[in-house]
Amino acid sequence: MSTSIDQQWTTRLRRKVAGKLPPEKLLPDTQPAYVSSWIYVFGVTTMSALAVVIGSGLILSLRGPQWWHESSIGHFVNSLHLWSVEIFFFAMVVHLWGKFFMGAWRGGRTATWMTGVVTFLASIATAFTGYASQSNFDSQWITTQAKDGINSTGAGAFFNVLNLGQMLMWHIVLLPLAAVALTALHVLLVRIKGVVPPYEDKVGEAQ
Amino acid sequence: MSSKPFRPDVDAPEWKGGHSPYDIIKEGTIALVVVGLLTVILATLFGSPDDHEITIKNWANAAPTDFALTAINEMNGTTTTAGYGAPYNTASEGQKLGPFALAKWVGVRIPINTEQDFVVKPLESLPYNAQLSSALSTWKSASTSQQTTWVNNYTKADSTMTFKNGQIVVNTTNAGPVPVFINDLTAMARSGALDTALVQGGNFFSMDYTKPLLFLSDGGYLAQLAEKQHLLGSQWGMMNETNSYPGQAWLWLYTFWYQVSPFSTSANADVQVWATMMLLSVILLFLPLIPGLRAIPRKVKVYRLIWREHYRD
Amino acid sequence: MAWISFLAALIPLNGYGHYLHWGVINISVANFIVIVLMVVTFVAALLLPFPGRSRRKESK
Secondary structure, eight states, X not given: OOOHHHHSHHHHHHHHHHHHSOHHHHSOSEEETTOOSGGGHHHHHHHHHXXXXXXXXXXXXXXXXXXXXHOHHHHHHHHHHHHHHHHHHHHHHHHHHHHHHTTTTTTTOHXXXXXXXXXXXXXXXXXXXXXXXXXXXXXXXXXXXXXXXXXXXXXXXXXXXXOHHHHHHIIIIIHHHHHHHHHHHHHXXXXXXXXXXXXXXXXXXXX | OTTSOOOTTTOOOOOOSOEEEOOHHHHHHHHHHHHHHHHHHHHHXXXXXXXXXXXXXXXXXXXXXXXXXXXXXXXHTOSTTTTOOTTTOSSSOOOXXXXXXXXXXXXXXXXXOHIIIIIIHHHHTSOOOHHHHHHHHHHHHSOHHHHHHHHHHXXXXXXXXXXXXXXXXXXXXXXXXXXXXXXXXXXXXXXXXXXXHHSXXXXXXXOOOHHXXXXXXXXXXXXXXXXXTTOSGGGTGGGOOSTTOOOOGGGHHHHHHHHSTTGGGOTTHHHHHHHHHHHHHHHHHTGGGSTTGGGHHHHHOTHHHHTHXXXXX | OGXXXXXXXXXXXXXXXXXXXXXXXXXXXXXXXHHHHHHHHHHHHHHSOOOSGXXXXXXX
């Protein structure tokens, strides 16, 4: 018997979420036996690097955008930020190669693949705005060069890479929010759908 | 559902095999610690680059005639910015993707008049000086054609330009107030006052460096420094970092297109390369839906290495 | 503030970079090392045996 409580939006949302993503799927304690390769560690490595990128970025933001030019502690935190970004992209690209060769979109995992690709593209944009926000020779050169590409598409009229304030805001607010939200969505989809099973193979298919 | 034939590149077999223990929290913690330590080690070993910015003051002191020539070119309309088109002005149609002039359609959203914004207005902001003040009023009361004649006469003689005793000297006659403009603007730049005057709107607060960056990149000095750092577009510079640091290596494909025909010789290279990269990104995004491409991993069989224990059992 | 001098990089990469050319390819040594390491890491991840799980299968 359906009560009025059953009809509530809240109740229905909770049941839907709990059905799709019960706690044992969100935080699993087992994996299918085929998950046994180093290639599986690059997703979590990418996320860890993202955490270090965000952590070092938060420390950089504490004292404002000029701090890292003036203080050796600030410069060191900038170095942490740079190298965690290098690790982030490194791990993400190896993760992408691995997932490609697993055909990881199979079995209803197209959305998982697509959120991953969009996260990759959003990360490139985030990194670019970071380079543009450095306020040094590198950012002067990068922005004056990059403006031609972005202007040629028409987007330069709204996304002005020569406007430091705009680039900094995109780098520290808008794009990180997008990257983190996309990453969260990607990981939730991985948890909902599980890890893609191996291709059926005449030699190895036991089932 | 079972009536549909099994599509090996779209469907995945249901896993009916065993499971092994997996501690997701422990794995995440280990990864975070390892990545954190690796970051600290790399940062401690190598640090990070921070080459000091170039001011217009630096430029005009290091290369006064390059600055002064750029200034006259801002007046005669031959710099990159002066002839740019949208979003800065209507001086040209800008780049086109086939028949589509995308930037022109969006229009002039960041208006820049190089003669006014880079030369006349900054000079007007200087403290009173009788010679400059009279040059400015001569300029403003002259007709456009008279202004053009003066600028052209100065331009014709600008190969004779020298910088002596803090003065820009050009052997020119009938150039009206232009020699005073160029000389005073160079002096202003050398003092550092032009850096401040160019910042957008001349407001007290500003974080918009569009004008000083455009002026700076119209000259030869910034590009000369960039070439030494291997940062030019023709040097695959987009993926390079200053000094010996790794850069945005993930831009390799974007950078690659600029090096090869037809892009390397195209006047519309930027928009063509962007369109190519957009198309390739869309292909990557929709790869699971594209027959042929989505079959590659099944055919190259790298997966047999990844799941070799599974296939062995 | 001398105590923080240890924060300065031990091997700062502040000299002009070195570059490799093969035909149209022109790449900085630093980027080249990063890309080679990525490929090496990928291949190693495929080839190296993953410890632990393979022999401890439990039915569920």
